Amino acid sequence: MLSTLRPALPIAAPVMVGYFTVGATFGLTATQAGFGWLWPVVISLIQFAGAAQFMIVAMVAQGAALTEIALVVFLLNLRHVFYGLPFLNNRPRSLVGRILMIFWLTDETYSLLTTRTQTDPPPVQIAVGGLNYFSWAAGTLLGSIIGQLLPLQIDSFAFALSALFAILLTEQIRAHRSVVPLVAGGLAVLVIVPLEVSFGIGMFISGLAAIAVITLWHVLRPTPLNKGNSS
Amino acid sequence: MIPDEGPLGWGFLAFLLIGAAGVFVQRGAPYFLPRAVMDWPVLGTLNRLLPGTLILLFFLVSWVTQAQAGVFKAWVLGVEIAILLVSVGIHLLLRQVLLTIATAVALHYVVFHHAVGWFLETAFSWSP
Structure with missing residues (x-):
């Protein structure tokens, strides 16, 4: 256990800090919306779906029906269908390991693990996801308690996630020394410009478009990237 | 605030559990794909280039959808991008992720x- 956590901790640390602060922000937001201190923690433990959790709180507070909330959350999380792709060739052997890997595979854990220069063994990947999960839950608990005790609101904590994404994007470009992600992302987002879509649907459609662009690039311009292993 | 006849209760707990199952299926979708997909030559390229593309799309899609919803504030976006660029610069200079996030x-x-x-309420309208 410790031998797995030791290498996982420095990998997970940046996301743990971001998750703790954003989790605390979620706890604060939910308690201020009238959820009490316990429900935000339950939501974080069961759902563990960042943006979707904020959406649930906002929609419940606005009196939306559970079916409406379910549809929006489903759409918001559609982008997740791509996340398992990089881990297919390095999946955990045990069923429990696979279940945990899938459950803990969030935006940030995905970004973090795919930015690594070497492929970590599955137990370390699972440990990274677990550390992030418990940081998110612990942050939510702290934020919920503070939200119950003090009427304060520090929205800037949520910006930690944007900063983390900016860092991860920078590292992705540095690691692969390719501007293809920038070009593919720029082209893919154009697909949704004429459409009136939610964030979740927009991510799903543009994600498919990005896959198409990268595939096209792969076919039309073979490079050494195509010759190596797929890890 | 939650309406007086709010949904919190056992039904809401069941909703959360069913929702979690849905999220699980979405996240695990590639694990259920046939083996042939794993041998697809393009997969190696996608593995390398798709993550960065999706991270970029988090930003781009949120900006586009916020603009479509009419809550997009160009000056807020400009200021936040400037803060992010300063943060990335600090990160490239010092290579300290935690310090970079704290600075941001x-x-x-x-x-x-x-x-x-005075414009606080618009501050996070675009963030992923």
Whole structure:
């Protein structure tokens, strides 16, 4: 256990800090919306779906029906269908390991693990996801308690996630020394410009478009990237 | 605030559990794909280039959808991008992720809560 956590901790640390602060922000937001201190923690433990959790709180507070909330959350999380792709060739052997890997595979854990220069063994990947999960839950608990005790609101904590994404994007470009992600992302987002879509649907459609662009690039311009292993 | 006849209760707990199952299926979708997909030659390229593309799309899609919803504020976006660029610069210079995040949050707090505190409610309209 410790031998797995030791290498996982420095990998997970940046996301743990971001998750703790954003989790605390979620706890604060939910308690201020009238959820009490316990429900935000339950939501974080069961759902563990960042943006979707904020959406649930906002929609419940606005009196939306559970079916409406379910549809929006489903759409918001559609982008997740791509996340398992990089881990297919390095999946955990045990069923429990696979279940945990899938459950803990969030935006940030995905970004973090795919930015690594070497492929970590599955137990370390699972440990990274677990550390992030418990940081998110612990942050939510702290934020919920503070939200119950003090009427304060520090929205800037949520910006930690944007900063983390900016860092991860920078590292992705540095690691692969390719501007293809920038070009593919720029082209893919154009697909949704004429459409009136939610964030979740927009991510799903543009994600498919990005896959198409990268595939096209792969076919039309073979490079050494195509010759190596797929890890 | 939650309406008096709010949904919190056992039904809401069941909703959360069913929702979690849905999220699980979405996240695990590639694990259920046939083996042939794993041998697809393009997969190697996608593995390398798709993550960065999706991270970029988090930003781009949120900006586009916020603009379509009419809550997009160009100057807020400009200021937040400037803060992010400064943060990335600090990261490239010092290679300290935690310090970079702390700096970004501190800068954001100073700018939006003190420099332009009156526009606070728009500060996060675009963030992923």
